[in-house]
Amino acid sequence: MKLKGREKYFWERNFNIKSAAAIPAELKGITGIDSSHDDEFFFFLTARVTTIPEIYLRCTNITDLGVQYICRLQGLRQLTIKDHRHVTKHCLPDINKLGGLEYLDISKNNIAPEDLLTLTGLNNLKELLISSDLPEGELAPLLEKLQAHFPGCEITVY
Template identity: 30%
Template sequence: MRLSKKERRFWKTKFSFKDIKSIPEEMEHLNLRDEDFGNEELCFITSRIRIIDRLDLDSNPLDDEGMECLTRLESIKELRLKSVDITDEAVKYIKQLQSLELLHLGSTGVSCEGVKNLSGLKNLKTLLVSPKEIEEEKLNYFLQQRPDCKLIVNYQEYSG
C-alpha cells in the first residue's frame, strides 16, 4: 500500500522515516504527549503500526471520532488520553481494545456511564478517570464486574 503525499510528509517530518519499509509494525513506547497530533495523524500511525505497548496521547487535539482509529491496533497495553477532548462516545471504540492493562482518561468528558461501559475490558488493571459527577452505582458496578482492577477517580483510589 502506497503512502499519500501528506502521509509521506507526516512520517518523514515527525519520525524521520523515509519510506513505508522504514515504519515499524511494532513499538514498545510511543510518546506523543503535547505533540499537536489530531485524528488524521492518529489514523496514519494506527494504519501502519499494529502493536504498541504504551501509547501516550495526553493533551492532543483528538476527539471521539479519532478513537475509532485505535481499533486498528492488534495489541495495546497502556493508553493515556489525559486532557483529550473525548466523551462517552469514544468508549465504544476503547472497549474494543481488549489487551489494555492501563487506561488514563483523566480530564476528559468520560462520565461514570462511560466507566461502567468499560467493565468488559478483562485485562484492565488500572483505570484513571475524572468524571464531572460521581455516580456511585455506576462506579460500583464497574468494580463488581472488575474487582481486580484499580479504579482511580479524581486521583484517589475508589473502593465503593
C-alpha cells in the same frame, strides 16, 4: 508501495522515514504531551503500524475519531488519553475492543463515570483512572458499581 503526498510528509516529519519499506510494523510506544498529535496522525500511523503496546496522550488534538484509529492496534496494554475535551463516551465501543488492555487513563475528558459501565470487554484491566465532578455522596455508590463491574481493577478518581 511508495509514500505519496500527505502520508509521505507525515512519515518524514514525525519519524524521519523516507520510504514505505522503512516503516516498522511495531513501535514500543507513542507519547504526546501538549503536542499536535491529532486524528490524522493516528490515521496515518495505524494504516502502517499494527502493534504499539503503550500510548500516552495528554492535551493533544485527538477526538473520538483518533481514539477509533488507536483502537485498531494490536497488543495495546497501556492507554492514556488524559485531558481531551473532544473525547467523549462515543469512543467507548472502540475502547471496549481492547481486550488486552491492562491500564486505562481516561481522566479529564467528556466521559462520565457511569458511561464506563458499557465497557464489558476489558477483562484484563488492572488499573483505571477517571475523573468526576459528582459530589462525594453521589460518587460513592457509582464507584461501588464500577468496582463490581471491573473486579480486580484499581480505580482512581481525580
